[in-house]
Amino acid sequence: MEMLSIHLExxxxxxxxxxxxxYIKKEIAIGNITFGERLPSKRKLANFLSISxxxxxxxxxxxxxxxxxxxxxxxxxxxxxxxxxxxxxQEVKKDIKVNKNEEQIIYNFHPGWVDTEHFPFERWRKxxxxxxxxxxxxxxxLGDRQGEYDLRSEISQYLFQARGVHCHPNQIIIGAGLExxxxxxIMLLDKRTIYGVEDPGYHxxxxxxxxxxxxxxxxxxxxxxxxxxxxxxxxxxxxxxTPSHHFPYGSILSVNRRIKLLNWASAKENRYIIxxxxxxxxxxxxxxxxxxxxxxxxxxxxxxxxxxxxxxxxIRISYMVLPDRLIKKYTTELNFYQCSVSRLDQVxxxxxxxNREFExxxxxxxxxxxxxxELVLNLFKPYENQITVxxxxxxxxxxLAVNNGMNEEELVERxxxxxxxxxxxxxYSMIKRVDLPPKIxxxxxxxxxxxxxxxxxxxxxxxxxxxx
Amino acid sequence: MEMLSIHLExxxxxxxxxxxxxYIKKEIAIGNITFGERLPSKRKLANFLSISxxxxxxxxxxxxxxxxxxxxxxxxxxxxxxxxxxxxxQEVKKDIKVNKNEEQIIYNFHPGWVDTEHFPFERWRKxxxxxxxxxxxxxxxLGDRQGEYDLRSEISQYLFQARGVHCHPNQIIIGAGLExxxxxxIMLLDKRTIYGVEDPGYHxxxxxxxxxxxxxxxxxxxxxxxxxxxxxxxxxxxxxxTPSHHFPYGSILSVNRRIKLLNWASAKENRYIIxxxxxxxxxxxxxxxxxxxxxxxxxxxxxxxxxxxxxxxxIRISYMVLPDRLIKKYTTELNFYQCSVSRLDQVxxxxxxxNREFExxxxxxxxxxxxxxELVLNLFKPYENQITVxxxxxxxxxxLAVNNGMNEEELVERxxxxxxxxxxxxxYSMIKRVDLPPKIxxxxxxxxxxxxxxxxxxxxxxxxxxxx
Numbered sequence: 014m015e016m017l018s019i020h021l022e023x024x025x026x027x028x029x030x031x032x033x034x035x036y037i038k039k040e041i042a043i044g045n046i047t048f049g050e051r052l053p054s055k056r057k058l059a060n061f062l063s064i065s066x067x068x069x070x071x072x073x074x075x076x077x078x079x080x081x082x083x084x085x086x087x088x089x090x091x092x093x094x095x096x097x098x099x100x101x102x103q104e105v106k107k108d109i110k111v112n113k114n115e116e117q118i119i120y121n122f123h124p125g126w127v128d129t130e131h132f133p134f135e136r137w138r139k140x141x142x143x144x145x146x147x148x149x150x151x152x153x154x155l156g157d158r159q160g161e162y163d164l165r166s167e168i169s170q171y172l173f174q175a176r177g178v179h180c181h182p183n184q185i186i187i188g189a190g191l192e193x194x195x196x197x198x199i200m201l202l203d204k205r206t207i208y209g210v211e212d213p214g215y216h217x218x219x220x221x222x223x224x225x226x227x228x229x230x231x232x233x234x235x236x237x238x239x240x241x242x243x244x245x246x247x248x249x250x251x252x253x254x255t256p257s258h259h260f261p262y263g264s265i266l267s268v269n270r271r272i273k274l275l276n277w278a279s280a281k282e283n284r285y286i287i288x289x290x291x292x293x294x295x296x297x298x299x300x301x302x303x304x305x306x307x308x309x310x311x312x313x314x315x316x317x318x319x320x321x322x323x324x325x326x327x328i329r330i331s332y333m334v335l336p337d338r339l340i341k342k343y344t345t346e347l348n349f350y351q352c353s354v355s356r357l358d359q360v361x362x363x364x365x366x367x368n369r370e371f372e373x374x375x376x377x378x379x380x381x382x383x384x385x386x387e388l389v390l391n392l393f394k395p396y397e398n399q400i401t402v403x404x405x406x407x408x409x410x411x412x413l414a415v416n417n418g419m420n421e422e423e424l425v426e427r428x429x430x431x432x433x434x435x436x437x438x439x440x441y442s443m444i445k446r447v448d449l450p451p452k453i454x455x456x457x458x459x460x461x462x463x464x465x466x467x468x469x470x471x472x473x474x475x476x477x478x479x480x481x
Numbered sequence: 482m483e484m485l486s487i488h489l490e491x492x493x494x495x496x497x498x499x500x501x502x503x504y505i506k507k508e509i510a511i512g513n514i515t516f517g518e519r520l521p522s523k524r525k526l527a528n529f530l531s532i533s534x535x536x537x538x539x540x541x542x543x544x545x546x547x548x549x550x551x552x553x554x555x556x557x558x559x560x561x562x563x564x565x566x567x568x569x570x571q572e573v574k575k576d577i578k579v580n581k582n583e584e585q586i587i588y589n590f591h592p593g594w595v596d597t598e599h600f601p602f603e604r605w606r607k608x609x610x611x612x613x614x615x616x617x618x619x620x621x622x623l624g625d626r627q628g629e630y631d632l633r634s635e636i637s638q639y640l641f642q643a644r645g646v647h648c649h650p651n652q653i654i655i656g657a658g659l660e661x662x663x664x665x666x667i668m669l670l671d672k673r674t675i676y677g678v679e680d681p682g683y684h685x686x687x688x689x690x691x692x693x694x695x696x697x698x699x700x701x702x703x704x705x706x707x708x709x710x711x712x713x714x715x716x717x718x719x720x721x722x723t724p725s726h727h728f729p730y731g732s733i734l735s736v737n738r739r740i741k742l743l744n745w746a747s748a749k750e751n752r753y754i755i756x757x758x759x760x761x762x763x764x765x766x767x768x769x770x771x772x773x774x775x776x777x778x779x780x781x782x783x784x785x786x787x788x789x790x791x792x793x794x795x796i797r798i799s800y801m802v803l804p805d806r807l808i809k810k811y812t813t814e815l816n817f818y819q820c821s822v823s824r825l826d827q828v829x830x831x832x833x834x835x836n837r838e839f840e841x842x843x844x845x846x847x848x849x850x851x852x853x854x855e856l857v858l859n860l861f862k863p864y865e866n867q868i869t870v871x872x873x874x875x876x877x878x879x880x881l882a883v884n885n886g887m888n889e890e891e892l893v894e895r896x897x898x899x900x901x902x903x904x905x906x907x908x909y910s911m912i913k914r915v916d917l918p919p920k921i922x923x924x925x926x927x928x929x930x931x932x933x934x935x936x937x938x939x940x941x942x943x944x945x946x947x948x949x
Contacts, residue, residue: 027642038771080736129618138613145606150597153793154927174495189657189797189821196664200692220817224668225693268548303506325621327824329657349688353657356795358823459622 021062029064030071037072041081041092052082052090119432120468124261124410125326126459131381132325133374140364144357152356160187160332160352161359167366168318168332176293177307178316180334186343189329189353191289191319192221197350198315198333199225201342202251203283209249211239213441215260215289218253231443234259238266241273253287256305260291261412261441261454263404265302275305278313285336289317294375296407297383312336320362322409323375330354330362382409382458385465389457392469399478401450409458412438414450417476421451424476431475433468489530497532498539505540509549509560520550520558587900588936592729592878593794594927599849600793601842608832612825620824628655628800628820629827635834636786636800644761645775646784648802654811657797657821659757659787660689665818666783666801667693669810670719671751677717679707681909683728683757686721699911702727706734709741720746721755724773728759729880729909729922731872733770743773746781753804757785762843764875765851780804788830790877791843798822798830850877850926853933857925860937867946869918877926880906882918885944889919892944899943901936 019036021029040046052058052073059066073090076082082090144152159165165182172178188194195218199206204227210219212231222229230249233240239254252274256266266274278284288305296302306314319331335343352359365371386405393400393413403412415424421437428435438452439445460468473479487504489497508514520526523541527534541558544550550558612620627633633650640646656662663686667674672695678687680699690697698717701708707722720742724734734742746752756773764770774782787799803811820827833839854873861868861881871880883892889905896903906920907913928936941947 126622129621132615132618132621134613134615134618138610141609141613142606145602145609147600147602150600150602153597153600153795154594155794189661189823190819192818193657193661193821204694217817226672326623326819327621329819329821329823349685350660351658351794351797353661353797353821355657355797355823355826358826 019062021064030068030075033062033064033069034072034075037076038081046092048092050092051088052092054089117432118434120460120464120471121434122410122436122455122457122468122472123434123459124436124454124456125321126456127322127325127409128378128381128385128458128461129325130461131378133370136370136374137361137365140361140368140370144360144364149360152360154356155351156356156359158348158350158352159183159185160354161356161363164359164363164366165332167363171366171371172304172316172318172334176290176318177303178334179307180316184334184337184340186333186335187352187354187359188331188333191291191317191331192217193353194317194331194333195221196225197343197347198287199227201339201347202285206250206283207248209244209247209252210443211254211259212443213261213438213446214253215255215291216441216443219443229443234262234264236262236264238264238270239274241270241277244274245277250281250283251285251287253289254305255289255291257290257293257302258296258404258407260289261404261410261436261438263406263408263410263412265406266305271305271308275309275311275313278309279311285313285315285339287315287317291317291319292322292408293318294323295379295382295409297379297386298406306334309336312338315339323371323378324362328358328362330358381462385457385460385462388462388465389469392466392473395480396473396478400473403452410454410456413453413455414448415453415476416450417478419451419476421448421453424451424453427475428472431471433472433475435472487530489532498536498543501530501532501537502540502543505544506549514560516560518560519556520560522557585900586902588928588932588939589902590878590904590923590925590936590940591902591927592904592922592924593789594924595790595793595877596846596849596853596926596929597793598929599846601838604838604842605829605833608829608836608838612828612832617828620828622824623819624824624827626816626818626820627651627653628822629824629831632827632831632834633800635831639834639839640772640784640786640802644758644786645771646802647775648784652802652805652808654801654803655820655822655827656799656801659759659785659799660685661821662785662799662801663689664693665811665815666755667695669807669815670753674718674751675716677712677715677720678911679722679727680911681729681906681914682721683723683759684909684911687911697911702730702732704730704732706732706738707742709738709745712742713745718749718751719753719755721757722773723757723759725758725761725770726764726872726875728757729872729878729904729906731874731876731878731880733874734773739773739776743777743779743781747779753781753783753807755783755785759785759787760790760876761786762791763847763850763877765847765854766874774802777804780806783807791839791846792830796826796830798826849930853925853928853930856930856933857937860934860941863948864941864946868941871920878922878924881921881923882916883921883944884918885946887919887944889916889921892919892921895943896940899939901940901943903940 021032055066055069055073059069073082077084081093083093084090162182164187165185168185169180169182186194207228208222209230209232211234219229230247232243238256238259244252256271258265274286278286286305290304304316306316313336316334320328390402390405393402399416401414405411421439425435425437436454438448438454457465489500520541523534523537527537541550545552549561551561552558630650632655633653636653637648637650640648654662675696676690677698677700679702687697698715700711706724706727712720722734724739726733742754746754754773758772772784774784781804784802788796858870858873861870867884869882873879889907893903893905904922906916906922925933
């Protein structure tokens with residue numbers, strides 16, 4: 014055995030004995046040292062490598078302890094013969110190709126992006142400092158499986174005042190994102206449940222449902238929201254809707270349809286309505302539309318909300334309000350799950366809400382987003398014959414029906430060439446629909462206010478829509 | 482319509498018009514104001530309630546906007562007739578019974594609890610302050626779906642040095658807990674996959690698998706780890722094992738069995754080994770046992786790790802290392818999932834690791850936990866005839882085989898009466914096994930060092946085991 018290739022480096026973090034041990038182990042693993050071979054005597058190797066005999070001994074003894082080598086008294090150290098391992102020469106770890114970065118996008122009109130310039134970092138940091146203190150060491154341990162009670166209490170109060178949602182904190186489950194809560198809900202409901210999902214709609218929902226092998230039916234959406242006749246006519250058990258502000262179209266589910274939907278749900282035991290109230294904090298004209306849950310007298314609405322829009326998408330704090338009978342089921346059947354949100358983050362958010370920072374932040378951001386929206390609407394006004402705007406009453410995005418002779422693909426392509434990223438409505442649809450004129454989703458909230466005019470002008474220009 | 486019951490409160494946060502609007506809406510919802518009824522004239526109501534007419538008008542107009550009421554010129558405001566809603570008188574929201582708190586437990590020997598007294602809050606806070614700064618506003622938006630690249634890079638380096646795990650950062654997925662990563666893995670693998678799980682073992686695994694309706698078989702465990710003959714003989718595709726430190730028994734999977742297991746996995750395309758290395762940072766005698774993944778030449782080991790023991794359970798940061806072929810599948814099929822861990826937390830942890838705080842913390846905690854373990858082992862020494870200790874080489878818990886004539890239930894009961902909480906091995910078993918003598922899991926890491934002697938003595942005493 015040569016060992017000529019070994020390079021021991023003093024002054025390194027890894028001790029010499031460990032470097033030696035690792036080296037020999039690797040040589041055994043890749044077959045350079047074969048079974049039954051005798052390792053060099055400690056004295057000889059120590060001499061050869063100019064290290065102490067103790068160092069060699071430590072390395073050898075570790076190999077013995079782990080079963081790679083055996084020590085035969087007065088004979089030496091022998092590599093153990095054990096069952097044949099398939100010897101595939103250890104490939105040099107090739108770099109797995111990193112996904113080629115998207116071309117440098119100048120403006121990304123992602124519907125989920127929020128304004129990041131105005132986040133109150135100083136305030137957030139103030140509470141973080143208070144919480145990360147030694148007296149709070151108990152927060153290091155796992156807390157309530159449904160999430161911290163105090164946070165659920167703040168959320169319950171907020172929901173009642175802002176959305177008319179009636180619930181006790183114990184009906185709330187906190188989770189690190191909509192996907193996680195939805196998965197728990199799917200596990201809670203019968204596995205044969207048939208789902209109806211708005212189409213176009215929030216596509217992640219259908220992806221998840223299909224992973225669980227539930228049947229999913231697309232439900233049409235018009236200017237009054239989801240088509241309830243389809244639900245009544247179909248064989249659906251649970252519907253997923255965005256009644257306050259349809260994603261992506263923006264329509265509000267009319268009062269009449271709300272009542273029809275609630276009646277439909279009440280008519281059978283296993284029917285439920287999942288209400289995703291994803292951006293309800295940001296309504297710009299008139300007062301908020303009350304939640305569907307606030308009208309529900311029969312415990313049929315499962316209410317989903319999130320802090321992704323109100324605070325930041327990356328915080329990963331969302332919540333689900335379950336009706337009484339489902340909460341009972343949850344605490345029995347899914348009680349092995351730990352809460353997926355960091356406890357310190359939950360406590361931080363609780364303090365932020367309790368001290369009315371959340372309220373102040375919402376008020377502030379609402380003004381900022383309203384300004385952005387008005388700016389954008391004004392920019393589009395001169396082009397009313399070519400661009401129809403949908404959903405301009407709340408939220409972070411608009412849908413543009415673009416009537417310039419281009420199809421959806423061309424619109425997206427042209428934008429990309431101008432280094433702008435827009436989102437065709439077909440991204441959000443299970444059915445291959447062809448809208449005429451084609452519809453494009455553009456988020457405006459994430460674009461800096463100072464850049465909005467430029468960004469929108471670039472977009473219009475790349476679509477061949479110029480000022481006359 | 483009476484409206485005698487309305488109480489308007491000035492000097493409240495909710496504006497008067499809103500209080501009025503809410504009141505009327507509720508009255509409509511519960512049927513006190515029936516459809517077709519005419520609301521009082523604005524002037525009359527304003528007079529009656531001593532508020533301005535503007536206030537009444539704002540409230541009325543909101544009700545009109547929402548479709549509850551219509552305004553007929555020169556006639557008045559009429560509650561709209563719409564489809565019959567089932568009138569169930571709105572129940573006063575009863576408090577859902579809060580789970581009765583466990584009796585005041587003095588000492589909880591939970592195997593998952595960590596020492597919380599020595600967490601370096603000051604250091605953690607220092608990095609938190611740096612990160613929560615305005616120049617980092619881009620961290621508010623969602624990041625890489627697999628988790629921040631820099632964090633995955635730190636983890637990859639740490640894993641190689643500490644566990645011999647070979648991987649590129651792009652093979653790592655970060656998630657808010659083992660349950661979340663495991664669910665993704667289950668979705669990634671074929672839905673007909675048959676799983677083998679150590680028994681006794683980490684019970685959450687079997688719970689989750691059953692929710693996904695996968696077949697799960699219990700695998701026996703002895704002093705050499707999981708019984709590989711069972712795996713070879715059975716019809717299993719994927720095994721879940723804790724080879725470095727079996728949970729709960731503590732046995733280390735022998736080198737021979739490791740090789741057999743790896744050979745078994747290599748023999749068929751769809752076989753995998755899930756290695757859960759949950760507390761590998763804390764080995765107290767000898768050097769760490771290298772991971773199974775480090776011996777895997779064929780991309781058959783899926784490696785799971787977590788910061789729950791090394792840092793804190795409540796931080797909810799875990800990771801999964803997928804072999805190349807599974808990573809490709811992941812990026813194609815599960816690319817609609819967002820990372821479930823807060824981005825700010827990921828960045829904080831990256832800085833903590835990069836600045837070697839994690840290393841320092843581990844070294845410090847290893848000494849502290851070793852001291853606790855030695856203390857506990859010394860306390861048990863005099864009772865060797867009645868108490869046999871298993872797993873005393875690493876981790877946060879021990880298994881005690883208690884030979885005092887009591888069965889498992891009595892041991893747990895007696896402890897509870899003395900206000901101590903211990904964990905019978907049967908909690909972690911799918912099969913109803915009766916161990917003789919009965920085996921109890923006790924975590925020692927979460928008990929304060931100063932309390933260890935008292936806690937253990939109380940435990941021994943309540944089991945009738947006294948100093949002779």
